[in-house]
Amino acid sequence: SQQGEEDPQALSIQEGENATMNCSYKTSINNLQWYRQNSGRGLVHLILIRSNEREKHSGRLRVTLDTSKKSSSLLITASRAADTASYFCATTEYGNKLVFGAGTILRVKS
Amino acid sequence: GAVVSQHPSWVICKSGTSVKIECRSLDFQATTMFWYRQFPKQSLMLMATSNEGSKATYEQGVEKDKFLINHASLTLSTLTVTSAHPEDSSFYICSATRGPPDQPQHFGDGTRLSIL
Secondary structure, X not given: OOOOEEEOOEEXXXXXXXXXXXXXXXXXXXXXXXXXXXXXXXXXXXXXEEOOOOEEEEOOEEEEEEOOXXXXXEEEOOOOHHHOEEEEEEEEOOOOOOEEOOOEEEEEEO | XXXXXXXXXXXXXXXXXXXXXXXEEOOOOOOEEEEXXXXXXXXXXXXXXXXXXXXXXXXXXXXXXXXXXXXXXXXXXXXXXXXXXXXXXXXXEEEEEOOOOOOOOEEOOOEEEEEO
């Protein structure tokens, strides 16, 4: 069953703008991960944030985690056409498998 | 590093045929491999978790006799869809992890299976 629920379901922005995607989950987690999937391809791991972390950066990516609200956000700054993809959050309880959210389809227009 | 190769990328076959999909970790030994199924514009659904040398753990609702998983070595897992029917048509993706299952997973590029 899916734990992570994401919004928006789809997002369309202009190149250079920032894109923010949100993820909510239901149970206690060990970590939360974000993945990107280009159309018809496998997933690429972007970033992992542990339950005791509040914010993490990687290049143009910024992830926040609020365990009290059971939510996370992924911010992509200065978006590029190549960022067009589906983005999924995935949560885990300690030692267990990943449970993926429904995903956000991001389209960056050039 | 951490490359996972999945083969074939695309299969079209007749109803009743069995289809084997391979998943290989090319540059690392995978403690655990996972098989997912994805319908168009939907998220990934975990089908089963496999560890080298032991039986796969299937998710609720996944028929183990229908979807045979073999994890013969630390670098190879196979998924065989037996007696495939049109409803088995889907995008199948494997992933592998070097450590515990809750660590980042490395994904293959998926196999698009079409049963006529």
